[in-house]
Amino acid sequence: MQRRISLIPQPQHLVLADGDLDLSTLDAIAADPELHPLAWLLSDLLNRGTGLRLAVADPASEGRVLRLRLDGERPDDLTTAAEAYRLDVTPAGVDLAAAHPAGIARGIATLRQLLPPDALREAPAADPVVPLVAIDDEPRLRWRGVMIDVVRHFQPKDFVLKMIDRAWLHRMNVVHLHLTDDQGWRFDVPSRPKLAEIASWRAETKIGHARDEAAGYEPTPHGGIFSVPDLREIASYARERHIMIVPEVNLPGHARAVLAAYPELGAGQDKPVSPTFGVFEEVLEPTQAALDFALEAYTAIGEVFEGPFVHIGGDEVPMTQWESSPIARELMEREGMEDVRGVQAWFTKAFCDHLAGMGKRVIGWDEILDGGAPAEAVVHVWRNEAYVKKAIAAGHLVVASPEPYAYYDHYESDDPAEPLRIHGLTTVDKVAGWDPVPAGVDGERVLGIQCQLWSEYLPTPRDVEYSAFPRLSVLAEVGWTGMAVREANPVQDRLADHLERLHAMGIDYRPPTGPER
Numbered sequence: 145m146q147r148r149i150s151l152i153p154q155p156q157h158l159v160l161a162d163g164d165l166d167l168s169t170l171d172a173i174a175a176d177p178e179l180h181p182l183a184w185l186l187s188d189l190l191n192r193g194t195g196l197r198l199a200v201a202d203p204a205s206e207g208r209v210l211r212l213r214l215d216g217e218r219p220d221d222l223t224t225a226a227e228a229y230r231l232d233v234t235p236a237g238v239d240l241a242a243a244h245p246a247g248i249a250r251g252i253a254t255l256r257q258l259l260p261p262d263a264l265r266e267a268p269a270a271d272p273v274v275p276l277v278a279i280d281d282e283p284r285l286r287w288r289g290v291m292i293d294v295v296r297h298f299q300p301k302d303f304v305l306k307m308i309d310r311a312w313l314h315r316m317n318v319v320h321l322h323l324t325d326d327q328g329w330r331f332d333v334p335s336r337p338k339l340a341e342i343a344s345w346r347a348e349t350k351i352g353h354a355r356d357e358a359a360g361y362e363p364t365p366h367g368g369i370f371s372v373p374d375l376r377e378i379a380s381y382a383r384e385r386h387i388m389i390v391p392e393v394n395l396p397g398h399a400r401a402v403l404a405a406y407p408e409l410g411a412g413q414d415k416p417v418s419p420t421f422g423v424f425e426e427v428l429e430p431t432q433a434a435l436d437f438a439l440e441a442y443t444a445i446g447e448v449f450e451g452p453f454v455h456i457g458g459d460e461v462p463m464t465q466w467e468s469s470p471i472a473r474e475l476m477e478r479e480g481m482e483d484v485r486g487v488q489a490w491f492t493k494a495f496c497d498h499l500a501g502m503g504k505r506v507i508g509w510d511e512i513l514d515g516g517a518p519a520e521a522v523v524h525v526w527r528n529e530a531y532v533k534k535a536i537a538a539g540h541l542v543v544a545s546p547e548p549y550a551y552y553d554h555y556e557s558d559d560p561a562e563p564l565r566i567h568g569l570t571t572v573d574k575v576a577g578w579d580p581v582p583a584g585v586d587g588e589r590v591l592g593i594q595c596q597l598w599s600e601y602l603p604t605p606r607d608v609e610y611s612a613f614p615r616l617s618v619l620a621e622v623g624w625t626g627m628a629v630r631e632a633n634p635v636q637d638r639l640a641d642h643l644e645r646l647h648a649m650g651i652d653y654r655p656p657t658g659p660e661r
């Protein structure tokens with residue numbers, strides 16, 4: 145019988161041979177010293193799901209081993225070459241080689257998918273047996289991410305760690321944390337104590353859909369904040385798995401929570417942390433005090449997460465307050481700005497300069513293009529693909545998250561039994577058919593793709609994962625393989641087998657057959 149092997153994402157080259165390798169017949173995991181942390185992680189995961197105990201040994205070990213080794217000249221971080229790997233499973237053992245430790249991390253994810261799905265459980269439930277294969281693999285795109293919105297509904301640290309693991313299993317490499325918005329501020333800046341005291345809590349939350357005014361309010365306060373040690377733990381957890389955390393501090397708009405704590409940084413209205421969702425006109429005033437606050441927040445977050453990118457948000461910034469603000473007028477005159485959108489550009493440039501001084505690069509939502517942004521800022525496109533072209537024409541690199549394909553707070557079908565979602569319709573088939581590099585676009589300018597889990601209507605981790613999976617699995621495929629691979633071997637055909645993995649990992653996914661009733 146033809147053996148079936150259903151990996152997601154599909155590796156670029158895979159040759160399956162007859163027979164299996166029982167990892168319990170191996171002596172050890174032999175690894176280069178630099179790879180020992182990954183080797184121990186793999187050892188621990190094998191132990192949990194299968195009961196196997198493989199010690200980590202030095203690379204000179206002879207005999208039958210599971211070998212992890214660095215091979216060839218080291219590519220730069222965040223290149224496709226950095227994530228390339230070769231995985232050979234033969235009767236003699238396992239050989240996983242890569243030029244960069246990130247490639248070893250991706251190869252481990254593939255090896256875990258070669259095991260029986262039950263090996264992904266938290267206690268021994270499967271034999272440590274893998275098919276004999278030769279895999280030669282490398283992603284199509286450099287940035288394959290998922291955004292978690294811990295603001296609209298706070299999602300606890302353990303859930304963030306789980307999502308890092310899930311991203312890892314799908315060979316994704318970015319977890320973007322949306323940490324600040326109108327409805328809350330979710331990371332502690334000890335020098336600004338009112339962020340924890342005031343901005344991280346809201347007194348009530350709008351029930352049902354924003355449109356449904358009669359639905360009323362849930363009167364229970366909602367909140368939460370990550371302490372500095374929480375953030376450090378998230379940072380280390382991601383680093384061990386070669387996943388980049390991109391922290392987002394969304395300014396100068398979506399600022400209701402900051403302004404509830406520090407009203408003097410805005411135009412002076414005294415309003416609470418927002419209990420409703422949408423776009424609000426409150427923004428930071430373009431004063432030195434507001435800028436100092438923002439830069440302090442960026443310094444704090446940039447120090448905790450050592451990765452090269454900080455997300456400055458910048459979406460949906462209404463200009464109404466600045467239009468009538470004498471302070472904004474004065475700035476416009478001083479800087480010779482003709483358009484009030486220049487005020488946002490003034491913030492964007494100051495954020496970019498400050499973060500560049502910390503050795504960081506900025507990424508911001510595509511609205512940063514409207515008033516102009518320094519060319520080194522990466523543009524995170526969310527509105528539609530026209531902005532991919534616009535951003536590239538303006539000299540930027542792009543991360544593509546266009547709403548129709550990458551927003552998993554959208555409905556999954558038009559079945560009225562679907563749970564409440566914000567709007568939209570983003571089916572598995574639609575995600576699977578998405579080519580993130582539209583015709584006529586230089587693929588080198590598209591850093592990659594990302595899906596977004598906005599949580600206005602996803603109040604608990606269970607809701608987030610139900611809406612994320614399996615669409616996120618399909619998105620991982622879209623970032624890893626090109627259209628030719630996906631046409632020859634549709635990801636939908638591999639999904640049923642993959643759902644067994646999601647189930648074993650304890651993920652409460654939405655069944656592709658329809659919502660549960």
Ligand code: TNX
Nearest residue numbers: 459460509526551553566598
């Ligand atoms: C638009 S995408 C927003 C978010 C919402 C989301 C809901 C973006 C940059 N801004 O504030 O949560 O739509 O789908």
